[in-house]
Amino acid sequence: MEYDVVIVGGGPAGMSAALWCHDLGMNAALLEAEKEFGGQLLRTYNPVENHLGKRAENGVELRDRFAEQIEDRKFARIFQASVESIDPANLSVKLADGRNFFGKRIIIAAGVGRRKLGVPGEIDFAGKGMLVSGKLDADKAAGKIAAVVGGGDAAIENALILSEHAEKVFLIHRRKELSARPEFLKRLRTSVNIVPVFDAVVKRIGGVTKIESIDLEHTETGELRRLMIDVCLVRIGVEPNSGFLKDTVQLDENGYVLVNRLCQSSVPEIFAIGDIANPISPTVSTAVGMGATAAKAVRWSLSD
Numbered sequence: 430m431e432y433d434v435v436i437v438g439g440g441p442a443g444m445s446a447a448l449w450c451h452d453l454g455m456n457a458a459l460l461e462a463e464k465e466f467g468g469q470l471l472r473t474y475n476p477v478e479n480h481l482g483k484r485a486e487n488g489v490e491l492r493d494r495f496a497e498q499i500e501d502r503k504f505a506r507i508f509q510a511s512v513e514s515i516d517p518a519n520l521s522v523k524l525a526d527g528r529n530f531f532g533k534r535i536i537i538a539a540g541v542g543r544r545k546l547g548v549p550g551e552i553d554f555a556g557k558g559m560l561v562s563g564k565l566d567a568d569k570a571a572g573k574i575a576a577v578v579g580g581g582d583a584a585i586e587n588a589l590i591l592s593e594h595a596e597k598v599f600l601i602h603r604r605k606e607l608s609a610r611p612e613f614l615k616r617l618r619t620s621v622n623i624v625p626v627f628d629a630v631v632k633r634i635g636g637v638t639k640i641e642s643i644d645l646e647h648t649e650t651g652e653l654r655r656l657m658i659d660v661c662l663v664r665i666g667v668e669p670n671s672g673f674l675k676d677t678v679q680l681d682e683n684g685y686v687l688v689n690r691l692c693q694s695s696v697p698e699i700f701a702i703g704d705i706a707n708p709i710s711p712t713v714s715t716a717v718g719m720g721a722t723a724a725k726a727v728r729w730s731l732s733d
Contacts, residue, residue, distance in 0.1 A: 431531040432458045432505070434727055435522050437512055438538030438670075440468020441713050442703025444495050445720025446536050451502040453728040458505035458530055460512065460522065467492040468540045469704070470713070474564040475586070480713045491713065512539070515677050517696045534727045537674065537686060537694070537701040538720070541667040541711065546578065550634030551663070558640025560662040563587035570595040573659035576643050578631055580604060584664035585613040591662070592623050599656055601626045603648055629654070634661060669705045683708065691726040692719055700727065 434450050436443050439461030450457035465471070473488025485491035511525040515535060522530045545551060551559065560566040560575075567590060575595040577588040580602035586609075592598045600617075605627050607614060617623060626645065632653070633644040640661055645654045669684045679687045679695035685708050686694055686701035694701050702719035704711040 430458070430529065432456050433532065433731065434458070434534050434536060434724075435520075435530045435532035436460065436536045436538060437515075437522060438468065438540055438703070438705075439463075439466035439508075440538060440540050440703060440716065441470065441492075441495060442540070442716035442720045443468070443536075443538035444499055445717040446538060446702060446724050447504045447720075448499050448502055449721050449724030450727070451499075451504055453724060455724070455728060455731070456504070458507060458532070460507045460510040460524070460530065462509065462511050464508050466496055470495075472543075472562070474562045477713065480717075512673050514673055515699070517677055517699060520698055533698070533731060535699045536692075536720075536723050536727065537678075537699065537705060538703045538716075539670040539673075539705050541669050541704040543663070544666045544668045546631050546634075546663055546665065548631050548633055550636070550640070554634055554636060554640050554661075557638065558636065558658075558660045559634075560591075560660050563590035563662060566660075566662075567591065567594045570660050572596055574657065575599070576601055576656065576658045576661045577664065578602075578661070579664035579666070580607040580609065581664065581666065582609045582613055585609040585617055587662055587664055588623055589613070589616055589620065592620050595660075596622065598623045599626050599643075599658065600624065601629050601631065601643075601645065603630045604628065626656070667704070667711070669708075671705055681708075692723040693726065697730075 433455040434457040436446050436459045447459045470488035470492040477485045477491050513523045513525045570591045571594045575591050576599045578601045588600050628648045629645040632646050635642040671684045686706040688701050688706045692700045700723040702723045703716035
């Protein structure tokens with residue numbers, strides 16, 4: 430299993446890289462951990478309106494358009510390929526099932542995952558009150574008491590969506606001020622059933638067979654407080670899926686791959702694209718552009 434390029438991750442960045450590898454005459458393999466391509470697009474339930482030239486009702490619709498465009502491109506497609514490690518010495522990608530893929534170059538497009546609270550109850554109540562998305566799970570909050578944890582755009586947007594269905598929405602944030610965009614904050618101020626709870630961190634999500642409460646601690650005084658709730662949604666940002674890259678390439682303090690303008694990592698033969706290498710602009714447009722950049726840089730490097 431030897432290729433010119435091995436691409437790890439089948440989101441927009443990885444699909445773009447695979448398309449460009451084909452167009453530039455390189456033999457590529459695209460490894461995707463899930464059963465289908467899409468990455469974060471599969472978990473984008475709101476309309477996508479800011480990718481130039483393409484408006485979609487949700488992420489899956491946009492993914493379908495991307496998938497249709499690469500359908501006739503010739504590259505290997507390997508699904509349910511969970512990457513265990515990368516060996517920079519021989520440029521091999523080892524999967525959890527023991528398979529190895531070798532490339533003259535490797536492109537990392539492993540993306541990010543939603544950050545979790547890491548508190549008791551968060552995992553236990555998955556499907557029992559822990560919501561995936563405000564838009565997707567709006568009916569599950571109808572007439573109930575909801576809690577949204579976070580203070581950025583995603584948290585406020587989801588709180589606003591849930592407020593149209595829930596009796597009350599507690600908006601829990603660990604700081605005194607929210608970091609969301611002004612347009613979200615303006616809508617928040619006019620909401621009649623969103624109750625902000627600032628300077629509070631979640632310590633536990635409680636219940637018996639389903640969520641019944643959430644325990645908070647005041648960040649300054651340490652005072653404990655319990656809110657009775659029915660459903661909970663966590664939106665506290667994302668973190669890069671870079672655990673398998675430890676001691677392989679240079680990462681920043683938050684785990685993002687450091688790259689140059691060619692999308693090249695600290696190992697010249699390994700490139701990184703999309704959200705895993707771009708904490709500043711984690712967008713579909715940026716991911717697609719980085720995929721093209723990396724593929725062209727790889728082509729140039731192989732022709733030296």
